[in-house]
Amino acid sequence: MDATTSEFFSEQFAEAKLDSKLSRSETEARWIAEQIPGERILDLGCGRGRVAIPLASMGKSVTGLDSNPDYLEVARKRSAEAGVEIDWRCMSDTELEDESRFDGVISLFTSFGYHSDAVNREVLARVARSLRPQGVLVLEIQNRDAPRTFEESVSEEITSSGQRIEKRYVFDPRTSRRFMTFSYHERDRSHGVGSLDYRLYSVHEMLGLLEEAGFEKMELHGNARGLAYDPLGEHVVYMGSKR
Template structure:
């Protein structure tokens, strides 16, 4: 199958059917993460939120169920079809948009942008920086972005449970093989799905995720006109401090008016 169709198929498998297979765990994880988001961002119920790289929309749906106005954006049309169906089934109003995080069409529309589950880093450094510039433009002055990503300094701890192994999804099994290239600070992940009952044996095109340490990440945020406010060691309550043992880093930054003007001046100069 063509690469984009293959990626969409895999996104549907991993973002929809995997969470459906492990429904109880997924629902509890989502509840805990949304509780954290509300607390860490000081959400009051009136904010408009962009859930960037929303996948199957689990955060979008949970936030909408609690009263927030949410837009979920993802590149995989098949995954968003499931998200829209779930919203309709639950009677929720969520705008799910097919789009590319590298080319966000929004200007000062959102109070909050979420980029969860290590969704920053799928491109080269210049493009990842451009993604942050797009997020800054999408935020209203005073708006906040929350980015959850892996801490490269603790990648070995993360890979202890994630490096390699088979696990079931539906009537088949997924083989995951992950490794970290320290020369490029990049997490590389391959998948293979086998369902003997349906004669399926499919290999994933492969993911490469650039991991940024906290100094790199905060420098990139500042370059985009986003002022770092706080960092946590996990998306969980009670709040977990970011320490030398943290597998995750969850960074919150804001776009204020002074920084916004500087970022826009730099952006225009770069064009």
Template sequence: MTAADSRHFDIAALFDAEEYLYFMAPTLAEEDTPAQCAFIEQALGLAPGSRVLDLGCGHGRHSLELARRGHAPVGIDLVPGFISHAQADAAREGLPCEFMLGDIRAFQAPAAFDAAICLFDAFGFHDDEDHARILAQTWAALRPGGRLLLDVRNREHMLRSPPVQVVERDNGDLMIDRFQFDLASGRMLDRRTCLRGPQRRDTEFSVRLYAFTELRALLAAQGFALQQVYGGFDGTPLSAARPRALLVAARPASPFDTAQ
């Protein structure tokens, strides 16, 4: 993959849901989804029964937990296997979640949501114009005063990370990621190889790594007022030592409020 085509790949084909959940199972088991959702509730100031838009919801783990906490999430994702998985879990538990197959670049809704979340690299796969469109449509979908939690990879941390990362299952199956940062596009190119027994699958994709100042400007350009920035779901401050950047921004409650 070159810098010229680093933004053009099939996201739905990239994420084989069964393969992803297989290799990520140890990580997902260790992640404290309830604690993350407690942070989401606090950071977004969610009142009981809040309508929450989950952009790039994946297999729905955060929407499902928010529903268990009494909220009304709507999740959207481009990968059919993820949506099927999320819908099955919601039906099995009888949770008031709505999951829909769709592209977050094309999603439009009236100003009916109390909050929106976009977590774990769902924001980054597209180009700058598409990312601006996603933010503009999210702003339109939020009621005045509604908040967005945007979670992305921390560029300063990623540029210091090892160029090769390996996930190994107990039986020796491997997922190998080889990273290369393209300075011209600001994107981290990833050549991924998944080895499961005799099977091998190779994919190439990239993620736009934004500096914090770029994200702040991008949010302001779409009318958001930045309220808080964190370095993780534990509420720590943003720093180059932290792998993620979490930004809380609001749609102003009145025309007299200004974007920061």
């Protein structure tokens, strides 16, 4: 994980954007388990184990991959507390091995798209190679065509610990990349700024990339809890099987 990525995916980000989603983790894990009939699941960009741990509690054999060692340290503690064993791996999605062993790969909460177009394409190819034939991919990303994508926005959020976060999003239509900057404040004092950008794909672009990578029988959903696909919705879940 490079310095820029490490700076952005901080403890403050985890508290504000990852742990705030813990209440829906069980529901997402149940829906995912229904979509992937096999036992061996790779959680790509697993963070602090928000979905990997409930999947393991359901009897799945889970591998959690993330490039952030601090997040994985928390994930190990949480899985030990939950009494489940998970194969935690600290590595980038660009280092994913060609194992051809997983029954399913999941990538949630827009964990895909942080590289150049060429490298993003290679990541999808690596994902396909890591799956057994007919293995299932569940990929959730932000919808490029959602109206709010094109709006430059500045907002504030107060975390459970009382921390104030100023969030700024800017979309560049020339590159289809979204730039985000999070500024963290506590007691009116700034204590950290993180910036990052990622590629947003339209549905037709993403379907083309997935077909190129070796996926078929694609389905579209609105989130990882089974919501129906909405062309203008904030997220799209792409689900398909390896040819």
